[in-house]
Amino acid sequence: MEQTVGYGEDAYCDEARKLIQKACQREDVDIHFLVGGTQANTTVIAHILRPHQGVIAASSGHINVHETGAIESTGHKVLAIPTDDGKLTASQIEEAMLEHINEDGPEHMVQPGMVYLSFPTEIGTIYSAEELKAIRAMCDKYDLPLFIDGARLGYGLCSPECDLTLPQLSQLADVFYIGGTKVGALFGEAVIITSDALKKDFRYSIKQHGGMLAKGRLLGIQFATLFTDDLYFQISRHAIDEAMRIRAALQAKGIGFLIDSPTNQQFPIFTNEQAAILSQNFLLSPWKRIDDTHVAMRICTSWATKHENVDCLIEAIDKL
């Protein structure tokens, strides 16, 4: 039996922190391990915002559509901005700020206090380095902390269309997290705080939001393993490679997509009959009803997706 100190202050968590700092090429960042994505999002957002503030996000953003009002339960409104491709733009952020500032009596409204985006987005798209730099500049202009949800970060960074690296991301975000739950870990997200102004008292926020795991070593061991020998990126690349094979098979069959996703989530539009045929042998997620006869389905690969299972899916797509 091995005994360690608890609450993420053990040697395994320290080792994981050092490995992640090295991967980010920044030794000055604070790193905290939380159990899951919703917990990470609520803790970070509630930590950053003042009571009268809300968080700017894409209307399709995870915190706005798939977290059961978790952010709102902390007293902070999600200030949703409609987008076509799931991505916020710098100009949209400026519009939201100007709309608020130019209100007659802005104190009667929720004040935008930070920006949330995810990389990749909820529908698999990714920001370019140029787009993120423009958002960073806009955040600086209006003094808005930038928080990047990286629950699927590995799948974004390993996309063939990604022109960003982890060190670059570490320079652009005030806070971001490296997802483990969806990228090979049993559970866990590594929250990285780059902004000195936001580091203070974050452990209080973790504890207050029920996120402080007493047996914290379980998180440290997993992230130390994932960040040894490039494993996090190896397994992310595997998911992307398999997703791109599926995408190519769908394109070859002439099947359209809801959105052009370069990551591990693909959103083909099937006829109802095609969806029913595939659903006999494959577990896919209905994503959006297009019309009476067509439906967009989500096909998701992961680090655990087997090459031979993708072969089976491609064969089935070819027979449609």
Next chain:
Amino acid sequence: MIQFQCDYNEGAIPVSCNVFLIAIWSRRWGMVKMPIAMKLVN
């Protein structure tokens, strides 16, 4: 049924994670942690 539903579903939990949990509960974690950590991402 072959799953492509999501990247966090139960199909994506390695079998070794069961051992992982058993090891924790049996308080033998310190003895088995390295093999399990390796299997975790196998």
